[in-house]
Amino acid sequence: MNFTEEISTNPLIMVLLYEPSFSYLLNFLIKKKGVLLVPLLPTLERISLNPQFLETHLTVFNPNDNRQFLTYNNKIGVIVPKSKVFLIETDSNFRWDQEMQLSKTFQNKTLIRTLNYFDGKTKNKKEKTNEKTVNILKKFALETVRGQNITVAFISQPLQITKIKLKKTKNNKKSKSKTKNKARTSTSTSTSTNKSTSTSTNIDTNTDINPNQKRRKKKKNVKGNMDPGNQIIKTMKPYLNQPEVQKLLEKIDTFCFKIKNSKRKDFNKIIQKTKRFIKKVRKQLPLEKIYIDKKDNKVKKQQISIFIIEIIMSQCSMYLVSILIEKEKQNDARYFNYFQKLNWIRFKHLGIPSKYHQKDVLLQAQRKLHEINFEKTPLQKLKCIQGVCLILLQLFNGKLSNADKFFPILIYTILYSNTKQLNTNLLFIKIFTNSTWLSTSSYGVYFSNIVSAFNFLKNLKHSDLKFVDRNLFKKLLNSKHQNRNQNHNHNHNHNHNHNHNHEHEHDQNQSHNQNQNQNQNHSHNHNHNHGHNNQNRKLRQQKLLNRSVNTLNFGKSPISFQLTKDNNEAIINKNSDLQTSQSNQKENKSKIENNDQNNEHQNVNDVDNNFQFKNITFDKLKFTQIPILLNDYNNIIEKIINLKKEIREKKLK
Amino acid sequence: MKKQKVVLLGKGRVGKTSIFKRFLQNEFHDNEVTTIQPQYLEKQVKVNTEKVTLSIWDTAGQERFRGLNPLFYRNSKAAIMVYDITDQESLDSLEDWLAELKNQVGHKIVLMIVGNKSDLKKKRQVSIEDAENLAKKVGAQHFCVSAKTGENIDEMFHELAKRVMKFVKENKTPLNTTKSRRNFALVNEDVETKKKKKKNNDGCC
Numbered sequence: 084m085n086f087t088e089e090i091s092t093n094p095l096i097m098v099l100l101y102e103p104s105f106s107y108l109l110n111f112l113i114k115k116k117g118v119l120l121v122p123l124l125p126t127l128e129r130i131s132l133n134p135q136f137l138e139t140h141l142t143v144f145n146p147n148d149n150r151q152f153l154t155y156n157n158k159i160g161v162i163v164p165k166s167k168v169f170l171i172e173t174d175s176n177f178r179w180d181q182e183m184q185l186s187k188t189f190q191n192k193t194l195i196r197t198l199n200y201f202d203g204k205t206k207n208k209k210e211k212t213n214e215k216t217v218n219i220l221k222k223f224a225l226e227t228v229r230g231q232n233i234t235v236a237f238i239s240q241p242l243q244i245t246k247i248k249l250k251k252t253k254n255n256k257k258s259k260s261k262t263k264n265k266a267r268t269s270t271s272t273s274t275s276t277n278k279s280t281s282t283s284t285n286i287d288t289n290t291d292i293n294p295n296q297k298r299r300k301k302k303k304n305v306k307g308n309m310d311p312g313n314q315i316i317k318t319m320k321p322y323l324n325q326p327e328v329q330k331l332l333e334k335i336d337t338f339c340f341k342i343k344n345s346k347r348k349d350f351n352k353i354i355q356k357t358k359r360f361i362k363k364v365r366k367q368l369p370l371e372k373i374y375i376d377k378k379d380n381k382v383k384k385q386q387i388s389i390f391i392i393e394i395i396m397s398q399c400s401m402y403l404v405s406i407l408i409e410k411e412k413q414n415d416a417r418y419f420n421y422f423q424k425l426n427w428i429r430f431k432h433l434g435i436p437s438k439y440h441q442k443d444v445l446l447q448a449q450r451k452l453h454e455i456n457f458e459k460t461p462l463q464k465l466k467c468i469q470g471v472c473l474i475l476l477q478l479f480n481g482k483l484s485n486a487d488k489f490f491p492i493l494i495y496t497i498l499y500s501n502t503k504q505l506n507t508n509l510l511f512i513k514i515f516t517n518s519t520w521l522s523t524s525s526y527g528v529y530f531s532n533i534v535s536a537f538n539f540l541k542n543l544k545h546s547d548l549k550f551v552d553r554n555l556f557k558k559l560l561n562s563k564h565q566n567r568n569q570n571h572n573h574n575h576n577h578n579h580n581h582n583h584n585h586e587h588e589h590d591q592n593q594s595h596n597q598n599q600n601q602n603q604n605h606s607h608n609h610n611h612n613h614g615h616n617n618q619n620r621k622l623r624q625q626k627l628l629n630r631s632v633n634t635l636n637f638g639k640s641p642i643s644f645q646l647t648k649d650n651n652e653a654i655i656n657k658n659s660d661l662q663t664s665q666s667n668q669k670e671n672k673s674k675i676e677n678n679d680q681n682n683e684h685q686n687v688n689d690v691d692n693n694f695q696f697k698n699i700t701f702d703k704l705k706f707t708q709i710p711i712l713l714n715d716y717n718n719i720i721e722k723i724i725n726l727k728k729e730i731r732e733k734k735l736k
Numbered sequence: 737m738k739k740q741k742v743v744l745l746g747k748g749r750v751g752k753t754s755i756f757k758r759f760l761q762n763e764f765h766d767n768e769v770t771t772i773q774p775q776y777l778e779k780q781v782k783v784n785t786e787k788v789t790l791s792i793w794d795t796a797g798q799e800r801f802r803g804l805n806p807l808f809y810r811n812s813k814a815a816i817m818v819y820d821i822t823d824q825e826s827l828d829s830l831e832d833w834l835a836e837l838k839n840q841v842g843h844k845i846v847l848m849i850v851g852n853k854s855d856l857k858k859k860r861q862v863s864i865e866d867a868e869n870l871a872k873k874v875g876a877q878h879f880c881v882s883a884k885t886g887e888n889i890d891e892m893f894h895e896l897a898k899r900v901m902k903f904v905k906e907n908k909t910p911l912n913t914t915k916s917r918r919n920f921a922l923v924n925e926d927v928e929t930k931k932k933k934k935k936n937n938d939g940c941c
Contacts, residue, residue, distance in 0.1 A: 484775070485753050486775055486794055486795055486796035486797070486801075487748055487797055487801065489775070490796050490804075518810065519811055522741050522791075522810060522811035522812070523738070523741055524791075525776050528775050531807040532775070534807055535801075535804035535805070536804070538803075539803075542803075
């Protein structure tokens, strides 16, 4: 399959072309010799659509008849005005030869501005479940296949609500067994974590159960999984159509516009402005008119303010965060460097017992913590933090975790994830969330846990650590030969293998022998081979790529999938690692060998571009592998530039 | 009535988590059982006809993590200071916790001093008098409980809820705003103790 061909036919890729980060993704894939996975024959058939979906996925309208539109798949659709449902009626190869124009009604609306979550709808009136929709359109997710250093971008089809069953993961035992199964079984595809409740819901597809039963189960589960953030938005939803609330929304829009276009970049003033605005708006809002029923008293002022903040932040957060980042630039850099210096800290220094040394879980949590940079609103950021904590709680096998046990683990994950701008993110949350609301919700606990863990690392003393006295602490902190494995930790989105080795190093290099560390690092990271110019170039390229990738938003929930081949190899690697842990002398040698193997492996992969994926299915959709070539990339970039120009011109007009 | 924040404080291994669990699930297992949100739980308590929701925060007890707890104290209306009746040190350390609490919270809160592990009477090291003296000194109420047998747990929380309700009604102005924080600046101990003598165990510090 040719990529350029695929572009002209595949609606999902067409949609993604409008996404600025998609070009970065393609760039990354080409450099990494990666692969793009796209559903075989993605169609928009049999899906009744809502306007949001139209905005993002369907653009071309019949200039003669505004009700008719053409999908990217060349299917004709018709808008049914009364029912407000958009139906795709017929299959045909019909094309409009005339100049295609966008309908006036949809002209102003932009394509994929936010992370578009498709609200699934069904045709039957009974099944219209506007409020109970599950948002699950993942644009793309990036994964590395274990054992193989092949990067895979994975684009999924928007799924229908009828096919989804929400599963609680109350019993951590279950989820743990799942993860075990994942490691063993081949070709298993699963989705982990979703927007609704970070890690607390797993979405599985299931077609065996009757739809009625499903609905009942869904209802129960949704109630059970309700977290305070979702509750607020859900309770506010029914009121959105009321004229008072709509006036409010208009005001908010104008306010956001003003903020975005303000020339002053004094952050404190902007904060004061927004806070004043929120107070004002809250006072102006006639609560009595809005809440007619007595039952509605549940929606209180506090909730409204959170809701207003959410709306404002969804529009202005990028701007505000960018200012805050500029302001906190020095601090961020300082903490980042300081945490890098602390990477000699091991489990035993923090007093973490060996039963909690589960690297998979810790890595997962570290990855989750990186997502905080991509979340927009404070509530979403809080959910991300909650997700990190919930992942870590898997370590306790469902037993009640003690703060004394949990805290060191959290500190460890923060230290080794070393998320850039964690400081600014925490500040951002602190500024824009209601402190009283935080103090009486579960988010507050997780937030204060993470803040205090961060503070612990910031003000670390030798007395806080075990087996370290003052002199040793100073020595280790000031030693020039620091492990620079943090680069790998940063890239753990892409390199599982490296991380495994890296983790082992942490466990086993307890002698603090700097020379040994140095040797290992040199063998482990080809980053430090200063002698070779070519490698230096590669290094730079890699760094650039990593930067670009770190700034990307790969969707809220990466889709994990594993393959038989790769799993076997991953297990083999693990075993070899375990063997190495038996003796210190053997350890170094075998590690070097392992690293060499890895390097060789990478080289092989660089050459071998014909790697075949087997039976990748997700929600009954089969996926194809599309290798992307440089020529393709150039064409695509041109296309993207043209598209952007067109959009700009349209806006100007 | 709104949710009221309560913090559990005390030295490590005194049984904070067990008390916390015992109250909210009315269960005790030697091997602690699952909870959805560890370190944070909510429960409604009925006092006469009114209901109060207590949102209880568990904190870390280890010495090295003590400096991190201030964040957990924020906006709290009550604190349960737990000691172990078989460990004299745990009671002695409570004074440090109290000093820190006063420094950090900056306004009056309801205090409870709770001696856990009352089922281990044979191993008792802490005399009840000592504990009660401390409670009087700080204006708290003293309880002896056992998370294992469930003895006095419900009573203690019921009393706490009662005091919290009373406290909130007395101080109707919002405690959480910056202005109110200034208003509720800590009262000097001397003044406080005089008040307590008059009111006979008022329960507020």
